Amino acid sequence: MLSRTFPRLAPPPEANARFAVVVVALWFWILGWGAAALSGPGGERWWLCLAAGPIAWVALLIGWRLRWRLAAQWLLLAALSVVCLLAWQGAFFGTSTVLVLAVLVVFAGWSMGIAEAALVAGAVVLLGGGLAYQGRTHWEQVLIVGYVMLFLLWLTFRMLHSYSAQMLQLQHSLDELGRHKKQLGVLFQAVEQSQDSVLIVDLQDRLVYANQAFEEHSGLQRSAIVGQTSLAQAGLGPQERMQVQDAVQRGQVWQGVVNSRRQDGVQVTESVRIAPVTDPDGDLSHLLEIRQDISELLEAERRIRHLQHVDAVTQLPNRKALLQRLDMLLQQQPASPQECHALLLLEIDRFQKFIDARGSQWSDALLQAFVARLQSLLPPSARLARTSASQFAVILERVGKTRQGARMHSYAVAEELQQGLGSIVCLQEVPETVQLSCSAGFSVFPFVEPGLQADAGDHVLRRASVALSQARHQGGGQVHAYSEALAATAQRRIELEKGLHVALQEGQLQLFVQPQVDMMGRVVSVEALVRWQHPVNGMVDPAEFIPVAEDTGLVVPMGDWVLEQTCRLLSDPRVQQGGYRVSVNVSAVQFQQAGFVRKLQELIQRTGVDASRLTLEVTESLLLQEVEQAIQKMVSLRALGVHFALDDFGTGYSSLAYLMRLPIQEIKLDQTFIHDLTPQSHGAVLVEALLMVAKGRALRVVAEGVEHKAQAQLLQAWEPGILCQGYLFSRPLPASEWLQAPDLSGPQALRTW
Structure with missing residues (x-):
């Protein structure tokens, strides 16, 4: 409870001890030597009084060399000892003795604290009790001295308490001032270092303050413009100034964009905010104006709008x-x-x-x-x-x-x-x-x-x-x-692309085969073809969806599916027993994939087929780019046993040039050479030349698009080992239907035109 009423009494500061030691030491010295002069030379009392001088000197020396509080303790103990000895030898309650004791009590409290003052007062009372017990004084005098000591202690306590409270309040005020000064310093530095111009104007339109940014932007020296008028609200028209006055009178902030001119004549655009500043009573005292140069920002926005268009x-x-x-x-x-x-x-x-x-x-x-x-x-x-x-x-x-x-x-x-x-x-x-x-x-x-x-x-x-x-x-x-027809074609391509995604996911693709027969009419090999059986639209023409697949990249997953089905067909026991060869077309996009050789090798190993019965048909478009890389892939697959056929042979420009380099085993004559083939046709000479080239390279020959018996007979007359493929012998038919024929190489396996 007392701690709430009275603050804790802190030890007196060193400055108090220094002041008290100097004053009391001088006073004790003068008092002692004065008493020695009055008592006359000789005797114990004379020597005790003369001891006041050395005691004072030692106290001053200790305070000067060490600490003043230590000097106060020495002076208090020495002076108290001298006074006690003098009191024991003579009358205890002489005027000078009581005065000295009172001074020592106050001195102890002021220089060291209330506890030391209480100890001195207690020592005085004990001294008086000892003298009264020896019969050297009266108990009434001891009681009076005790009351005096108690009064002095109370008075010293009140003085120290008041002093301590003042010191605490002063320290609190100093701390508050320090914090406020630090905050003001931070605010001042923030305003000074701001990139925006900050102005403070009084109600008479006199400039009170301007920061460094205003000096840099305007080109004016602050020392020359502080106190002047008409520097604030530059660029504002009469109507805008009235709006500012109305806003600040209502305690609101006015904001706008103005055009102004700097000291060097450059025209700038600034964003201006003017806010009211009130005094502690809430009355308007100043105006705070903040200006931001937005010329570069507006130019950047204009540039952005320009680049957008x-x-x-x-x-x-x-x-x-x-x-x-x-x-x-x-x-x-x-x-x-x-x-x-x-x-x-x-x-x-x-x-x-x-x-x-x-x-x-x-x-x-x-x-x-x-x-x-x-x-x-x-x-x-x-x-x-x-x-x-x-x-x-x-x-x-x-x-x-x-x-x-x-x-x-x-x-x-x-x-x-x-x-x-x-x-x-x-x-x-x-x-x-x-x-x-x-x-x-x-x-x-x-x-x-x-x-x-x-x-x-x-x-x-x-x-x-x-x-x-x-x-x-x-x-x-x-x-x-x-034209509307073009739009319909584009829409059809989009529908085909979407439908192909679904077809690959839902298994709408089917594997068809078209037999390749020899001069005896026997099926020797088949070509694997992909067909799309749409659940609503029925069979989709390959001429429609295959170009879409090539343009969209869907030919790669579709080609992987066809290769998978072809290897499964080759793994069928009847196909293996008959030694039939299966050829399948590989697009240039699929063949150029980085992992094509590895995927095909894994597929052959997984299905366990004889790779020598698999023929990959490639076109000349494969050789138009990255020729060496394509040949390297073909050589790698040949090492596995895979055969290659050059499809649409004779229709391109580079077939003969690359024929000697390519590791191929078969060529396919394009149907454009077969369509109007007769002994007297212009194409007959070219077909005979192509057959001679194939014979010189020991290549198998397959003729596509054979639809008439005369065409087959003419081709077989020129090349007895030629294989014919076309509607004359069979349309493309589902692979499952071909496998169900009693004899895969006989007439029952063919679906004739």
Whole structure:
């Protein structure tokens, strides 16, 4: 309870002890020598009084050399001892003795603490009790001295308590001031180091404070502008100043964007916030103004908006800007209900080859030269945009009153552009003339497609892209217009792609075989074919879904499935016993896969088939790229026993050149040579030459597309060991049906035309 009422009395500081020791030592010295002078020389009392001087000197020396609190203890003990001896020899309660004892009690409390003062007071009372017991004084005097000592202790305690409370309060105030000073220092440094201009203005519009950022941004010296007027709220008009006054009067913050001019005349855009500052009573006293230079930020935003709509290489509008322009044209009310526009897409053929051969920097320079030439060829009303790496869009506005007229005009413009863009001078490093060809596709709009309520920019671009895709598939350098038939074809390809994914997952693919017969009409080998049995649409034509599979990459999983089924067919006991050979076509995409050899080797080991009965049919397209790598793979598979056949032999350009290098065992004559084959036909000479080449290399020959008996007889007359494959002998039939025939090599195994 006392600790809550009175604070704990801390020991007096060293400064108090120093002051008390100096004062009391001098006083004790003077008092002792004065008493010695009055008592006369000689005697014990005279010597005891003279001892006050050395005692005082020793106390001062101890305080000066060591510690003043230690000096106070020495002075207290020595002085108390001298006074006690004097009191024991003479009258205890003389005036001088009581005065000295009182001073010593106060001195002990002030220099060392209340506990030391209580010990001194207790020693005095004990001294008085001893004297009264010896009969040297009266007990009443001892009681009076005890009351005096108690009063002095209480008075000393109150003094020390008040002093300690003041010291604690002072220390608390100093700590608070230190914290406030530190906080103010941090705030000041934060404001000074802020990148934004900070101003403080009084109600008379005089500048009270400006930070370093304002000095740097404005070019004005703070020492010269503090105290001046009309420096704040620069760039604000009269109406904005009234808005500021209304906002700060309501205690709100005003915020806005203003344009101002710096000291050097540069125009800047700043974001300004003006907030009221109130005094402790809540009255408005100052205004705080914060300015942030947002000129660079606005420029960056403008640049970003520019890049969102402009191509960085050619500085043409990009795809997004093109779609916005198309939508705007479609939303505008045309001058004539029959007025038509056209969107023309131009794409540089085989542009990726330029990038691969010369690099992106040279290709960018070529694109810039291409755009410059294209802009010179276009009519002034045409709008040009870049939609992809090598694709450009041209909007031809008001090109015809009818769709047919607009189509004819657009076709003429596209052909004129193709002719003018055939030769481009690239100015990168050394000027170089580059021969180009472009594919073009266009669509006339507005045109509301079936199932839609209105035309839109993305629909127009999609239709033109369909036309461009058709022009590319025609070999490049072509112009094609959009038609509903093209849209149906594109939609059909999308449906086939989606359906192929499902077919691979749900097992809709089936393995068919088509027999290959010798001159005796016996089945010697079969070709494995893939067929797609759609659960709703029935059998899908391979000419439809196989090109889609090759374009989308689905030919790889589909080819893996066909190889798996072919090896299972080869592992059938009847096929093994008959020694039949099975050939299967492998696409170039599948064969070029890095793990093709390893996968086929694992498949052969897993199924346990005789690899020498497996023939892989490859086309000349396999040899157009990475020839050495393809030959290395063929050699690796030949080591396993696998045979190779060159499919569509004679239709390409490099077959004869590579024939001597390829590890093949069979060639297949394309059906284009067999279709009109007669002894007098032009193709007969070529077929005979191909058969002679095969005979010279000891290669098996298979003729595809044999549909008439005369064709088979002529081929067998030229080459008795030739194998014939075609509708004359059998259509492709399910592999399971062929395996169910009583004799796999006999007539029962054939499904005739």
